[in-house]
Amino acid sequence: MAAAVTTPVVLLSTAPAFADTKPSGPASRQEQQGELEKLREAVAVAQAAYDAADAAYLATIEPLADLEYGTTPVRTAADKAKKAADKAAANKATADQGVIDAQKKFDEAVEGDKAGAQAELDEAKLKAKDAADAKTAADAEQAKADKALSDALTAARAAKADALKKVTSAKATLDAAQKALEEAEGAGCTPEPLFTARFTGPAKVTAGGTADYTLRLTNGTAKAMDEVSPFLMVRAFDLKNKPLDARLKLQYSLGGAWKTYNHLDGVPNIGALGAKAHKDIKLRLTVDSKAAAGNGAFAYGADYWNDDESCGGTPELEIFEFAIAAKKPGKPGSGSTGGTGSAGDSGSGSTDGNGNTSQQGGQSNTAASNGSSGSSSSGGNLATTGAGSATMPLALAGGSAVVLGAGAVFIMRRRKAGTDA
Numbered sequence: 001m002a003a004a005v006t007t008p009v010v011l012l013s014t015a016p017a018f019a020d021t022k023p024s025g026p027a028s029r030q031e032q033q034g035e036l037e038k039l040r041e042a043v044a045v046a047q048a049a050y051d052a053a054d055a056a057y058l059a060t061i062e063p064l065a066d067l068e069y070g071t072t073p074v075r076t077a078a079d080k081a082k083k084a085a086d087k088a089a090a091n092k093a094t095a096d097q098g099v100i101d102a103q104k105k106f107d108e109a110v111e112g113d114k115a116g117a118q119a120e121l122d123e124a125k126l127k128a129k130d131a132a133d134a135k136t137a138a139d140a141e142q143a144k145a146d147k148a149l150s151d152a153l154t155a156a157r158a159a160k161a162d163a164l165k166k167v168t169s170a171k172a173t174l175d176a177a178q179k180a181l182e183e184a185e186g187a188g189c190t191p192e193p194l195f196t197a198r199f200t201g202p203a204k205v206t207a208g209g210t211a212d213y214t215l216r217l218t219n220g221t222a223k224a225m226d227e228v229s230p231f232l233m234v235r236a237f238d239l240k241n242k243p244l245d246a247r248l249k250l251q252y253s254l255g256g257a258w259k260t261y262n263h264l265d266g267v268p269n270i271g272a273l274g275a276k277a278h279k280d281i282k283l284r285l286t287v288d289s290k291a292a293a294g295n296g297a298f299a300y301g302a303d304y305w306n307d308d309e310s311c312g313g314t315p316e317l318e319i320f321e322f323a324i325a326a327k328k329p330g331k332p333g334s335g336s337t338g339g340t341g342s343a344g345d346s347g348s349g350s351t352d353g354n355g356n357t358s359q360q361g362g363q364s365n366t367a368a369s370n371g372s373s374g375s376s377s378s379g380g381n382l383a384t385t386g387a388g389s390a391t392m393p394l395a396l397a398g399g400s401a402v403v404l405g406a407g408a409v410f411i412m413r414r415r416k417a418g419t420d421a
Contacts, residue, residue, distance in 0.1 A: 039181040044264075046177040050170040057163035064156040067149070074145075074152045081138070081145035088131070088138035095131035098124040189303065189311040194220030197230075197301050199320040201283070207247075207327040208289030213320075217270070217302050218278040225273045225304035230281060232267050236296030236324060244324065247291035253282040273304070285322075293326040 066072045102124035106117035201213030215232065219225050232252075236244040250261040254270060261267065261283075270279050298320040303313035 036181070036184055039177070039184050043174070043177045043181050046170070046174040050167070050174045053163070053166040053170040057160070057167045060156065060160040060163045064153070064160055067153050067156050072152075074149050078142075078145040078149040081142040085135070085138040085142040088135040092128070092131040092135045095124070095128040099128045189313065191315040192221065192304075192312040193315050195225070195302070195304065195312060195314050196220060197314045197318050199298060199300055199318065201320075202322065204323040204325055205285060205287050206325045207287050207291040207293075209327075210284055210286045211322070213283040213285065213298070215281040215283060215300055216278050217273065217281070217314075219273045219275060219304075222275050223306075224275050226307045227269055227271065227305040228273045228279070228302055229269045229304070230267045230302040231300065232261070232283075233263070233299040234285070234296065236291075236294055238292040238294035238324075240292075242292075244291050244294050244296070247288035248296070249286040249288075251284040251286070253284075255282075258284060287324055289327050291324055291326070294324045295321065296324060297321045 063072075067075055099121070102117070102121040106114065106121045109117040196218045198216040198218065199213060200216070202211040205211040215230065217228060217230060219228075234245075234248060234250055236248055238244055251258045252261050252267050253259065254268070267281060270281070273279055300318050300320070301314040301316070303311065305311045
C-alpha cells in the first residue's frame, strides 16, 4: 500500500533486457527477447492491477475521514441532531426548575395569593411537559442520526479494509511477476562502468510549453557494442501528490523526424556504438497548458548486446529531476535552462528562444573520458537540477524509487544483484 512509495504508471516495459541464459546467436536472442517481452507484459498487467487497487484504496481514505471529522451530510445531520438534543435537554432542565420554583411559591403563598400561585404552577407544569416531549423527540432524532452515521462509518471502514486487502493481493502478484522478470533478466549480463548515460536539459518547464533534452549514451570502452538498447521513464506529480502523467507528452528523435514516445514501446534500439564513441537521443517534453505546478523526473540508462554473446548495461538507473511551473494567464509556456544530468562530457548543443538546451542527434567518435563522466547520479540518487526540494510533493520527496514506482525499484535491485554477481 503505499501511495507515496509505490504510485507508478506502467512504465516498466521500457526496462532493459538482461537475458536468463546467454544466447547462442541472433535467433536465440530473439527468442529470449520474446520470452522477456511476455514477462514484461505480465509485469505491466500486474502493475496496472496494482495501480488500480492502490487508487481504489486511496479513494476510500478521504470519504472515511470526512465521515469521521468532516462535513458530509450524514456527519452534519448527526452533529445537528446532537445539538438539538442538547438544547432540548437544557430546555427541559429549565422547565423542570420552573416547576420546582412555582411549587415553592405556591407552598409559601398566603391564602389570598394561592389562586395566582396555582395558575403559575399549572403553567410551569405544562411547559415542563412540552419540554419533556421535545427532548424525547430530539433524543429519537439524535439516535436515528447517530445510527445513520454509525452505519456509514461501518461501511466506509469495511470498504477501506477490503480495498487494502486487494492492494496487498495485487502487490503480491506484482512482486511475483517482477521476480520472474528479474530472474530472467538478471543472469549473464553485468554492468559496464565505462558505458554511461548523460541527461541534459532544462530543470523547469512551464505548463503549455516544451523543453528539449538530450540523452547521451557513451561507450567509454575500447570495444564496440553491437546493439545498444536505451530505456527511459518519465513521471510527474502536482504539489498535492496527484499524478500529472496525462498532462505530459514526450517525443524522441534519433537524428530524424520526431516520434511520439509511449511506455509500451519505449525508445527503439540505436544499433551499434563504436569504441570511445557516443550517441545522442533528442527528447522533447510538452506539458499541457492545464497542468498544475509540480515536479517530475526522468529515469534512464541503456543495455548492450554483442555478437560474441557478451552483454551489459549502464551501472545504475540514473535520475534527472525537473520542476513544472503553472502557466500564468496571458503568457505562453516555456522551458528554462538550469539542469544537467551529470558531471562529465557535456557534448555539443544549442539553445532555443525559450532557453532550452538541446543536443543534436547522431554518433560521434569523440573519445569518452573514464571515471564518473556521463553519470547523473551514484546509486540511483536524485541528480541536483535546481528543483527546490522544499516544494517537492510527497511522491517526489522520497527519491527516485518513489517517483518511478516499483519498476524503478526493480531495475535498481536487479542491477545491484548483477553487480554483486
